[in-house]
Amino acid sequence: MTNTQEIKLQPFQMHKNLYFIGNEDVSVHLIVTEEGLILIDTGFPEMHDLILNNIKSLGYDPKNICAIFHSHGHLDHFANTQDYAKLSGAKTYISRIDNDILNGKRDLSWAKEMGLKPLPFFDCDVLLEDGDTFTFGSTTIRCIHTPGHTEGVMSFIITLDDNGDKCVVAMHGGIGLNSMTAEYLTQNGLPLDLREKFKEGLKRLALEDVDLLIGNHPEQTRTLKKMVKVLNGETDLRNKADWPEFLAWNKARVDKLLKSEEEEKAKTDAGIAGV
Numbered sequence: 001m002t003n004t005q006e007i008k009l010q011p012f013q014m015h016k017n018l019y020f021i022g023n024e025d026v027s028v029h030l031i032v033t034e035e036g037l038i039l040i041d042t043g044f045p046e047m048h049d050l051i052l053n054n055i056k057s058l059g060y061d062p063k064n065i066c067a068i069f070h071s072h073g074h075l076d077h078f079a080n081t082q083d084y085a086k087l088s089g090a091k092t093y094i095s096r097i098d099n100d101i102l103n104g105k106r107d108l109s110w111a112k113e114m115g116l117k118p119l120p121f122f123d124c125d126v127l128l129e130d131g132d133t134f135t136f137g138s139t140t141i142r143c144i145h146t147p148g149h150t151e152g153v154m155s156f157i158i159t160l161d162d163n164g165d166k167c168v169v170a171m172h173g174g175i176g177l178n179s180m181t182a183e184y185l186t187q188n189g190l191p192l193d194l195r196e197k198f199k200e201g202l203k204r205l206a207l208e209d210v211d212l213l214i215g216n217h218p219e220q221t222r223t224l225k226k227m228v229k230v231l232n233g234e235t236d237l238r239n240k241a242d243w244p245e246f247l248a249w250n251k252a253r254v255d256k257l258l259k260s261e262e263e264e265k266a267k268t269d270a271g272i273a274g275v
């Protein structure tokens with residue numbers, strides 16, 4: 001039996017043609033399709049070689065990447081995109097809204113908050129809208145706009161079809177509360193109702209019948225636990241209970257944030273009234 005405490009995340013097969021290839025901090029996923037390799041997100045700058053080596057260690061050639069999808073426009077999800085697209089000729093995809101972060105129209109990449117240099121600006125090739133669906137051989141990727149963490153977060157419903165054995169994989173494109181606090185939103189000229197929109201997104205996602213939950217940060221979707229299961233010989237990580245549980249957890253997290261802000265405000269108001 002392998003213990004989760006002793007082990008670091010390493011690339012592993014999540015389901016048939018879907019692999020985790022990120023690190024402990026940020027997820028990157030690889031989907032192997034008849035039309036080429038698909039990446040979901042490209043990690044931090046320092047993950048550049050790790051991701052390429054992980055693809056090679058699984059037996060694939062990074063030159064065969066045909067598509068790079070992005071969950072949202074924060075630097076930890078797109079730092080290596082330009083280089084990977086250059087080496088492979090891959091098409092790049094992000095929401096139309098968050099593309100304005102990549103091309104520098106809006107300074108919201110979170111680079112300064114992470115103490116990183118902003119990247120050279122670029123535009124993605126395909127600007128995603130809610131409902132867009134893409135087919136790569138027997139794999140389809142459907143985009144659901146779920147704003148909150150950024151205005152242009154895209155969640156992905158990915159259907160893998162192995163000779164009729166379908167697996168619906170879902171990734172929420174951004175759940176971090178760091179960019180949903182009233183303080184952050186106000187400082188950056190973003191609307192406070194992004195938190196309500198986030199909750200609406202959770203409701204929409206709850207309509208999906210999902211077999212396998214993945215996430216863009218490993219700790220948010222118990223990726224290490226999944227890897228340990230695989231190392232211990234489990235070959236099927238599908239669990240329909242994970243998705244509704246994950247969505248409910250997120251609703252509770254954002255409700256807690258809103259409540260604590262209300263309480264803070266009430267205290268401040270009472271303080272002012274008492275002066």
Ligand SMILES: [Zn+2]
Nearest residue numbers: 074149174176
């Ligand atoms: Zn983010």
